[in-house]
Amino acid sequence: MRVSRPICTMLFSMLAIASAHSQTIYPLNRAEILAGSKFDFKVEFPNAPKEADVSVTINGKDVTQALGKKPQFIEKEDGQDYSALVLRDVSLTQTGIYQVVAKLGTMEKKVSWEVYASQKPRVAKNVILFIGDGLSVAHRTAARILSKTIAEGHYGGELAMDDMPHMALISTAGTDSIVTDSANSMSAYATGHKSCVNALGVYCARNKNTLEHPKVETIGELLKRKMDMSVGVITNTEIEDATPAGIVAHTRRRSDFNDIVKMFYDVKPDVIMGGGSPNFLPKSVNGSKRTDEVDYLKLFQDSGYRFVSTDQDMKAASADPKTTKMLGLFNTGNVDGALDRMILKKGTVSKFPDQPDLTDQVKSAVKVLSKNPNGFFLMVESGRIDKYSHSLDAERAIFDTIMLDNAVKYAKDFAAKKNDTLIIVVGDHAHAVSILGSYDDARPGNTPREKLGIYAEAKFPNYPAPNSEGYPASVDVSRRLAFNFGSYPDHCFNAKPYLDGENVPAVAGPTKGEFIANEKYCSQPGAVRVTGNLPADANSGVHSGDDVVLTAIGPGSEMFRGHMENVKVFRVMATALAIPAKDRKSKQH
Amino acid sequence: MITRRSLLGAWGSLWVFGSGESWSMEAEAIHFDMLYKNFGVRGLEFSDRLKSLVSKSVVITGYMAPPLKAESQFFVLTREPLSICPFCQSDADWPLDIIVVYLKKASPLVSAGAQIHVTGRLEIGSYLDPETGFVSQLRIVDASFSKSR
Secondary structure (H helix, E strand, C coil), X not given: CCCCHHHHHHHHHHHHHHHHCCCEEECCCCXXXXXXXXXXXXXXXXXXXXXXXXXXXXXXXXHHHHHCCCCEEECCHHHCCEEEEEEEEECCCCCEEEEEEEEECCEEEEEEEEEECCCCCCCCCXXXXXXXXXXXXXXXXXXXXXXXXXXXXXXXXXXXXXXXXXXXXXXXXXXXXXXXXXXXXXXXXXXXXXXCCCCECECCCCXXXXXXXXXXXCHHHHHHHHHCCEEEEEEEEXXXXXXXXXXXXXXXXXXXXXXXXHHHHHHCCCEEEEECHHHHCCCCCCCCCCCCCCCHHHHHHHCCEEEECCHHHHHHHHHCCCCCEEEEECXXXXXXXXXXXXXXXXXXXXXXXXXXXXXXXXXXXXHHHCCCCCCEEEEEEECHHHHHHHXXXXXXXXXXXXXXXXXXXXHHHHHHCCCCEEEEEEECCEEXXXXXXXXXXXXXXXXXXXXXXXXXXXXXXXXXXXXXXXXXXXXXXXXXXXXXXXXXXXXXXXXXXXXXXXXXXXXXXXXXXXXXXXXXXXXXXXXXXXXXXXXXXXXXXXXXXXXXXXXXXXXXXXXXXXXXXXXXXXXXXXXXXXXXXXXCCCCCC | CHHHXXXXXXXXXXXXXXXXXXXXXXXXXXXXXXXXXXXXXXXXXXXXXXHHCCCCEEEEEEEECCCCCCEXXXXXXXXXXXXXXXXCCCCCCCCCCCEEEEEEEEEECCCXXXXXXXXXXXXXXXXXXXXXXCEEXXXXXXXXXXXXX
């Protein structure tokens, strides 16, 4: 282009300024909105204009006419240099394309929404959505090698998550970036709307208060409100963490754990299980993380929930025919992973000796949820695949992938009885993981690169044959998978499993906000110092923007094909369940 | 409360200069492993041994968490070096078994990787730090510290 550089830069920056200062309409462009689902409508106008200076139309009609209520106009919202037109809790029952136009002087912003509804009758009575947090292709391959054995290139069996008739590649980008975190990626599955990193159940707007951003309705809320179905949220992480929270929460900031507990209480999923008990205890109790005196343990119990804190209690509660609702909190933090609970006995296993395995959590949940003749929706998360990938702990991540697969197997066996359950297994986002070969102690030398066997030298790892649950009895073998992490802070590495406890690759350094290698690993035999490839404020591995694999079985699973954006997963579930546009009491807008 | 501490601190420093040894001879050794008799999902309960040491001089080994300011009169002591800095990000969470250390006098604080010994007077019960809003249940006050190695 023969425009001189200074003019080119000026034009570019003018365009950049213009787009930064134009109005923003929420939901954003190309939103796919389930007919009858609630959302907040908002337009933000730069430079705080007056109400008379702006005009907003939806398919040519003014907002009051189109959405059935008069919107609120706030000049200088939160004291900032923009005005907001807001209308909360609206819904659109007519399917079709909606053109939204917001005008301010000569500046015009247009977005287009698609309002859709299931065109077919309901085909799935139940939906079980398995989320392997961070589940990437390499985790699957590694889990298959360890739990199904491999000889001369052939596997001894199939992973339950692989043995499904339908598959899709799911892209995970958010509204702000090609890389997501677990919050906005889960939000896409749970609401059908994309959001920004760290946000749940909202569009990221300019509100100062994290709880006031424009909301979208979650599947947990929808199914309770419209279909009287039972809802279950099961995880092995803190229950307030992004993935489980996504079923109920609306906040710009996923770390609003105390508010998220309240959101669980507001929606009241019938089965809630995970860790993270401190946010349920009133402030005055030693060990509480609340800033108020609200006792959520008591509140849930007063609402008919059976509270359990051990595997034994959980099994007894779900076997009891009187149990209709369950709250299980099994750890003050995350529930320990499979490798620690079963073999290494590190982590917090000594403090919490009776934590449930994910498969048993699913068994208990299904016993309770399947009592509802209207069906149930169950979200199950194996959350530490991601956490152990952040901490570059391959064996722990792989064992928790096997654990996820065992839970999937149980769900498939349950579903096979009546063939009325849609089962989906998917990652929320990927990690930069890959199998490079094997680390072979028989190779001469001490450092990881000397021990790394590549191509033909990789051969096959020599983990012992798996037990009946698919776990090898030891990970401390002489020829181990070289499960490589492609993103890392400064750290020391010796290509051996972390037998003493979860890897902590980096610790806070002398400069505030920066991280340095954890010296604990640097003096181990064979250790090398690795310079990080991440910014200095990253303390562990990070997510990648790669697509993830989704597999599905059951009624509605045929809707998954080829590449699909993550929001389409919600759409498939909503369609398979035929969530109606009209409310149960036929309230019309 | 802070003013009273500063006053005590001024008096206490007369002891510490050149008599750090006499503090540690008096001090009872405590460990992160014996702080609680109950550490469950319904809350934590201090061990009887710990409760018997309230207002007495104790010494404990741990790691200094990255502080708010490089020179400070208080810091958090953790069992293991913290890889996440709770004062740096809102997302990160403190472990439940932390001890808040109030020093006799402000001191340049070491990095979170260094193991340190802390000596001071044991205090339990809920306390809200007026400057930072930090709530602690377990504290060592009028404290001093030294590096392990």
